[in-house]
Amino acid sequence: MKKNESLRELLYQLADDNFIHAFRGSEWLGLVPHIEEDVAYSSISQDTMGHAYMFYQLLEDLGEGNLDQIAHGRKPEQFRNAIILEEKNGPGSYLEKPDYDWAFTVVRNLLYSHFKTIQLESLKQSSYEPLSIVSRKIQSEQYYHLMHWETWFTQLMLSTEVARTKMEDAIKRIWKDLGGLISLGNYGDEISANQYIDSEQKLETRFLESIEKVFKKVEFTIDENPGMLRGNGRNGEHTEDLKQAIETLSEVYLSDLEAASW
Amino acid sequence: MPSKTIALKKEIMDILQNVKDPEMKPISIVELGMVEDIEITENTIHVKLLPTFTGCPALDLIKENIKNEVKDALSSLDNKFNVDVKYCYHPPWTTKRISEEGRKKLKKFGIATPSPDHNPGDPWEIECPYCNSTNITMENIFGPAACRSILYCRQCRNPFEAMKPIA
Numbered sequence: 113m114k115k116n117e118s119l120r121e122l123l124y125q126l127a128d129d130n131f132i133h134a135f136r137g138s139e140w141l142g143l144v145p146h147i148e149e150d151v152a153y154s155s156i157s158q159d160t161m162g163h164a165y166m167f168y169q170l171l172e173d174l175g176e177g178n179l180d181q182i183a184h185g186r187k188p189e190q191f192r193n194a195i196i197l198e199e200k201n202g203p204g205s206y207l208e209k210p211d212y213d214w215a216f217t218v219v220r221n222l223l224y225s226h227f228k229t230i231q232l233e234s235l236k237q238s239s240y241e242p243l244s245i246v247s248r249k250i251q252s253e254q255y256y257h258l259m260h261w262e263t264w265f266t267q268l269m270l271s272t273e274v275a276r277t278k279m280e281d282a283i284k285r286i287w288k289d290l291g292g293l294i295s296l297g298n299y300g301d302e303i304s305a306n307q308y309i310d311s312e313q314k315l316e317t318r319f320l321e322s323i324e325k326v327f328k329k330v331e332f333t334i335d336e337n338p339g340m341l342r343g344n345g346r347n348g349e350h351t352e353d354l355k356q357a358i359e360t361l362s363e364v365y366l367s368d369l370e371a372a373s374w
Numbered sequence: 375m376p377s378k379t380i381a382l383k384k385e386i387m388d389i390l391q392n393v394k395d396p397e398m399k400p401i402s403i404v405e406l407g408m409v410e411d412i413e414i415t416e417n418t419i420h421v422k423l424l425p426t427f428t429g430c431p432a433l434d435l436i437k438e439n440i441k442n443e444v445k446d447a448l449s450s451l452d453n454k455f456n457v458d459v460k461y462c463y464h465p466p467w468t469t470k471r472i473s474e475e476g477r478k479k480l481k482k483f484g485i486a487t488p489s490p491d492h493n494p495g496d497p498w499e500i501e502c503p504y505c506n507s508t509n510i511t512m513e514n515i516f517g518p519a520a521c522r523s524i525l526y527c528r529q530c531r532n533p534f535e536a537m538k539p540i541a
């Protein structure tokens with residue numbers, strides 16, 4: 113095993129989660145329910161892209177290569193993001209008849225923000241100091257993302273019957289793959305043994321406890337534990353949707369190296 | 375530290391007063407509390423900066439502006455210095471770092487800042503920058519930039535912006 117291999121694996125998970133999540137968010141630009149939301153959501157996606165770059169920076173510092181190359185120059189099977197984050201926002205594409213699913217997006221963003229908050233809380237105690245410093249910085253911004261998605265989630269869950277049904281369907285669907293977000297993959301034992309982050313069991317317990325409180329406020333319960341229906345992205349397993357995301361992202365990178373070089 | 379270095383450091387701090395936040399023109403990066411340290415080695419001036427928000431698109435621009443300002447201002451000196459600007463995350467930037475002068479300028483510009491005594495988890499108390507009323511409503515927590523929210527004052531009926539507390 114390479115030195116720091118488990119640390120690198122964890123950093124790729126964190127960086128790729130944020131990167132792909134920010135990309136899916138940016139695809140909503142101009143398509144969200146109203147103009148204020150457009151401002152808010154693009155701000156959130158911009159922050160999240162900033163978080164991805166901070167994690168990629170840590171990988172660059174560990175000698176993994178140039179930051180932009182790490183972000184844009186890898187093949188799908190080298191990505192470590194959770195499968196649920198790569199899923200398209202809905203049928204169609206940004207340029208051709210997007211028929212995106214807002215309920216799915218709100219639920220995914222809520223669950224991701226919630227888990228990220230738990231994750232950062234643990235990472236702040238990381239034995240790898242650069243990671244704990246970066247996590248503290250990210251946490252101060254993440255707080256506002258969580259607040260935003262909780263507001264949307266609660267409002268939609270308590271609005272019309274149609275909205276409620278769509279939201280509940282989205283929760284149940286996302287839940288089937290949500291385990292892939294909590295997972296630390298094949299290197300999980302080493303990652304937690306080195307105290308880079310708490311074990312996935314601990315993270316899962318904390319996550320379920322805290323999300324239960326949010327669900328309770330809108331009188332929703334779910335019995336089963338989060339699953340990994342389509343595989344584990346932490347181990348390089350992915351869907352076609354990731355390919356589309358990477359192609360779009362690196363198209364921009366290759367055609368406009370100048371603009372992407374921040 | 376030789377007094378010459380101290381004098382140069384002070385001079386650079388003064389020069390950095392001219393580098394403004396591209397999105398909030400009246401306020402300088404010094405007043406915002408972004409400048410953490412200035413270090414002078416033989417032929418390089420190292421400026422250590424704390425980013426306000428990580429995804430802020432202005433960060434690169436600020437970096438360039440610093441280099442240009444410092445180089446221009448020091449061009450009369452015999453000694454030729456390189457200028458190196460680095461962003462660091464430690465200590466993290468917080469809204470507490472905004473100076474009194476900076477707060478006043480932002481207020482004049484119609485942007486409220488969180489109280490310097492604000493601690494994490496505290497309720498966010500916001501005063502209208504125009505009439506000081508606290509009878510306000512939050513319109514959008516995410517304003518035109520990641521660091522600001524949009525509010526509305528019910529007293530004087532002005533929309534205004536507020537910097538989010540970051541602790």
Ligand SMILES: [Zn+2]
Nearest residue numbers: 502505527530
């Ligand atoms: Zn007022």
